[in-house]
Amino acid sequence: MNIGVLGTGMVGETLGTKLVSLNHNVKMGSRSASNEKAAAWVKKNGANASQGTFAEASKFGELILNCTKGEVALEALKIAGEENLKGKVLIDVSNPLDFSKGMPPTLTVCNTDSVGEQIQKNFPSVKVVKTFNTMNCLIMVNPRSLSGSHNVFICGNDAGAKNKIRDLLKSFSWKDEEILDLGDITASRGMEMVLPLWLRIMGTFKSGAFNFNIVK
Ligand SMILES: NC(=O)c1ccc[n+]([C@@H]2O[C@H](COP(=O)([O-])OP(=O)(O)OC[C@H]3O[C@@H](n4cnc5c(N)ncnc54)[C@H](OP(=O)(O)O)[C@@H]3O)[C@@H](O)[C@H]2O)c1
Numbered sequence: 001m002n003i004g005v006l007g008t009g010m011v012g013e014t015l016g017t018k019l020v021s022l023n024h025n026v027k028m029g030s031r032s033a034s035n036e037k038a039a040a041w042v043k044k045n046g047a048n049a050s051q052g053t054f055a056e057a058s059k060f061g062e063l064i065l066n067c068t069k070g071e072v073a074l075e076a077l078k079i080a081g082e083e084n085l086k087g088k089v090l091i092d093v094s095n096p097l098d099f100s101k102g103m104p105p106t107l108t109v110c111n112t113d114s115v116g117e118q119i120q121k122n123f124p125s126v127k128v129v130k131t132f133n134t135m136n137c138l139i140m141v142n143p144r145s146l147s148g149s150h151n152v153f154i155c156g157n158d159a160g161a162k163n164k165i166r167d168l169l170k171s172f173s174w175k176d177e178e179i180l181d182l183g184d185i186t187a188s189r190g191m192e193m194v195l196p197l198w199l200r201i202m203g204t205f206k207s208g209a210f211n212f213n214i215v216k
Contacts, residue, residue: 004061004064
């Protein structure tokens, strides 16, 4: 599959590398076509990896991954361009964290809204699937690095899109029973509001190598 990964941070790099290793063609998008982090990533990942602007990566991808800063995700997607996103499935990994007043960060949107919903509202033809935002990116791509069963949440309005992403998650070694579908895109609120707790646990463990396991 041709995949556009929007974001040159640790998440874009980690997910992009995993997707290339699974033989997908990945274009990493940035505000600048010659972003240095993207160039270094392309150099490491060979012929199936390329870089471009947010718009070029979005045009390239049948599937888009939003790995930009949550507080500016809408801005990044507007730069990507509605015409390049139209009708596509978009995985939103972002969290609306505001670090401007130091640690711990606060959420720029919460309770009655979320980044996932804002993307869906602003780009109605796009099939937004929120997933992966509740864990460190190294766990996203290597769930079996933790012992035992643990969960990845998924939500979105389009059942077909969620099924496609379920298959993608399974190709990353997530087990079917570990993928917890929380319903429509409004579930993004809860998924994003988990972050203050996630950050606190990370502080306690002094490591991001953990995840949530929901037990009935
Ligand atoms: N770190 C994790 O393990 C983890 C886990 C779960 C979720 N997340 C979420 O995943 C997302 C990516 O995290 P990250 O740490 O990899 O990267 P990040 O530093 O949060 O974001 C990097 C991306 O945001 C873009 N960006 C920054 N300011 C912008 C602006 N004003 N307008 C448009 N784009 C802008 C950058 O564009 P340029 O390329 O042009 O610089 C870059 O591509 C975040 O929302 C984060 O909360 C992270």
